[in-house]
Amino acid sequence: MTKNKTLFPFILITSLFFLWGFAHNLDPILIPHLKKSFTLTTVQATLVDSAVFIAYFLMALPAGFIMKKYGYKTGIITGLLIFAFGSYLFIPAANTQQYTFFLVALFIIACGLTILETAANPYASSLGDPATSTQRLNFAQSFNGLAATLAPIIGGRIILTKGYTAAQLGTMTEEGRKLALAAEASSVKMPYFILGSVLVIIAIIFAFTHLPRIQQHEEHTASKNIFHALKHRHLAWGVAAQFFYVGAQVCVFSLFILYATKSASLTEVQATYYLGLCGAAFLIGRFIGTFLMRYYSSAGLLAAYGGINILLCAIAILSHGMITVYTVIGICFFMSIMFPTIFALGIKDLKADTEFGSSLIIMSIVGGAVLPRIFGYISDVTGNIQYGYVVPLVCFAVVAFFGLKGHRVKVKPENVSVAAIL
Numbered sequence: 001m002t003k004n005k006t007l008f009p010f011i012l013i014t015s016l017f018f019l020w021g022f023a024h025n026l027d028p029i030l031i032p033h034l035k036k037s038f039t040l041t042t043v044q045a046t047l048v049d050s051a052v053f054i055a056y057f058l059m060a061l062p063a064g065f066i067m068k069k070y071g072y073k074t075g076i077i078t079g080l081l082i083f084a085f086g087s088y089l090f091i092p093a094a095n096t097q098q099y100t101f102f103l104v105a106l107f108i109i110a111c112g113l114t115i116l117e118t119a120a121n122p123y124a125s126s127l128g129d130p131a132t133s134t135q136r137l138n139f140a141q142s143f144n145g146l147a148a149t150l151a152p153i154i155g156g157r158i159i160l161t162k163g164y165t166a167a168q169l170g171t172m173t174e175e176g177r178k179l180a181l182a183a184e185a186s187s188v189k190m191p192y193f194i195l196g197s198v199l200v201i202i203a204i205i206f207a208f209t210h211l212p213r214i215q216q217h218e219e220h221t222a223s224k225n226i227f228h229a230l231k232h233r234h235l236a237w238g239v240a241a242q243f244f245y246v247g248a249q250v251c252v253f254s255l256f257i258l259y260a261t262k263s264a265s266l267t268e269v270q271a272t273y274y275l276g277l278c279g280a281a282f283l284i285g286r287f288i289g290t291f292l293m294r295y296y297s298s299a300g301l302l303a304a305y306g307g308i309n310i311l312l313c314a315i316a317i318l319s320h321g322m323i324t325v326y327t328v329i330g331i332c333f334f335m336s337i338m339f340p341t342i343f344a345l346g347i348k349d350l351k352a353d354t355e356f357g358s359s360l361i362i363m364s365i366v367g368g369a370v371l372p373r374i375f376g377y378i379s380d381v382t383g384n385i386q387y388g389y390v391v392p393l394v395c396f397a398v399v400a401f402f403g404l405k406g407h408r409v410k411v412k413p414e415n416v417s418v419a420a421i422l
Contacts, residue, residue, distance in 0.1 A: 006128050009211050013127065014140045015202065016076070016120045020113045021147030023083070023195070025253070027052065027106075028275055029155040030188070032257045032268055038099045042258065042385065043376035049250050051103040053368035055110030060362045063118035073211045075119040080203035083112030087196030094186045118362070127212065141340070145283030148253075149276050156272025159187050235357045237406030238346020241399050243364040245338045247371025248309075248395035252331055253278065254372060255388070262385050263316075263324040274325050278332040285336030293337075299407045302341045305334040306400030313393035317386050324386070331392070338399055345407040371395065 027048055035045040066075045086109030093101035124140045256278060260271040292301055312334070315327045347357045375388040 005212055009209065010124065010127050010140075012202070012206060012209060013076075013120050013124050014143055016080075016116050017124075017140045018143040018147045019083075019199065019202075020116055021144035022151045023109060023113060024052075025148045025151035025279060026155045026159075026191075028152060028254045028256055029159050029272065030102075030106075031254055032261075033159055033188070034099065034102060035258070040099070041376070042255075042379045042388075043373060044099075045258075046254070046372040046376040047099075047103055048106060049254050049372045050369040051106040052110040052113075053246070053250070053366050053370075055107045056114050057363050057366035057369070059111050059114035060118070060359055063115040064359060066115060067119055071213075072119050072123045073206065075115055076123075077203050077206050079112045079115030079119065080199050080206065081112070082115065083109055084196040084199035084203070086110075086112060087192045087199065090192035091189050094189050123211075142283065142286065145279065145286055145336075148279030148282055150279070152272045152275035152279065155191065156269055156275075158191050234348065234407050234409050235346050235360065237402050238342055238357075239360050239364045241342045241402035241406060242339070242346065242361050243367035244371070244395035244398040245335075245342055245367070246365040247367035248392040248399075249335055249339075250368040251372050251375045251388070251392050251395075252328060252335065255375060255385070256328060258379075259316075259328065259385050259388075260325050263320060264322050266325070274329070278329050281329045281333040282336045285333040289337035298337075298341050299345060299403045301403075302338065302345070302407075303400050303403030305337060306396045306403055309334045309396040310393055310400065313389045313396065316389040317393070342399070342402065345402070348407075349409050367395075 031045045031048050034040065034048065035042070038044075063075070063079075066078060086105050086107075089105035089108060090102070093105050120140070253275070256275050257268055257271040260266045260274060261268060266274070289301065289305075309331050312327050312331045316324055316331070319327065343358075343361055346361050371391055375391040378390060379385040379388040
C-alpha cells in the first residue's frame, strides 16, 4: 500500500485514539460532579468506573467477533454510533435526575469504546509498512495521552464551574437544594451532546471513506480454546499484572480530584488543572520510556517503574499539602509504559494462542471496575481518602513482580490445571 492511500485513513484511525481518550478522561470530572449532585459516598461514586470497565470485560470477545465477521470498517462505524448513542443518553439522564441512568449511559459508551479499541489498535499497526508498525501504533497512542491532558481542563471548565458550595447548599430549603443540584447535574448535557454529534459526523466520514483491506497472514493453526492459552505461565501473570495495573490507573486518575481537594485543600476546578498535568506527565513518560527501551530491557524498566511507584504511593498516603499532588503526577509519569509493556510481554511467544491471549489481557482490564471500589471502601471506612492509596501500592507491587520474574516465558504441561499455574 502506498502512502497516499493510507495517509487519510490513518488520520481517521488516529482520531479514534483521541476520542476514546477524551471520553475516558471525562470520567474523573464526572465522579466528583455526580458524587455531589446525588450525595453519594466515595464507593457509590466509583460505580462510574465499574460501569465503564465491566463493559470492556463483557464486550471484548463480541468486539473481536464483529471484526472477524464484518471487517474493521463496519466495526469502527458500529463502535462510533454506540459511543454517540451513549453520549446522547446523558441528556435524558440529566433530565430525569437518575444516577442509574447515568451509569447505563456510561456502560453503553464503554461498549462502543471497546469495539473501537479492538479495531483501531491492530488496524493502526497494520496500515502500512510492517517494519514501522510499532512506531505507527505509538504515534497513534500519543493522541490518547493528549486527550488525557486536555479532557480534564476542558471538562472541568464546562462541568464543574456551576457548582454550589456545601455552605450555600446548607442554607437552602429542601426544594431549593434539589433544584440547585438538578441544575448542576444538567451541566453535562451540552458537552456530551457536542461529543455525540462529533462522533456521528466521524462515523459518516468513515462510511464514505475507502479503508485499505488489511491482509492477515496465518502463520499458525488456531488455538483450541481461550483457556488453553493459560498453559503459558507468563500469560497468566500478564493477565494478573494488567488487571492490577488498570485498577491502579483508574484509582489514580478517576479519584484524583476527590484526593487533591482533601490532601492539598484545592478547589475542584483547581484540581482539574493538576489532573491535566497528570495527563501531560503520562504522555511525556510514554515518549521517554519508549526512548529508554533502546538501552534497557522493557521488563527491567517495568520492574523499576513499578518499584518507584510503590515508594510514591507511600508518600501519597503519609504526606500532606501540595507534595501529595506532585507525588501523584509522578505516579502518572511512571505508569505511562505499563499497559503496552505488560501487553507485549504477556503475549510474547504464544504462537497459536496469541489471539486468545490478547483477548484475555483485554478482558483483564475489568480491574478498573473492581479495585477503585476497594479504594473507595477504604476511604469511606477510614474517613481519609489518602489511605485508599494502599490499593495502587499493592497493584504496583504485582506489576513490579511481573517485570522481575512473571514475564519469563514458561509453558506448563497440558495436564496442569489453570489453578496450578496461578
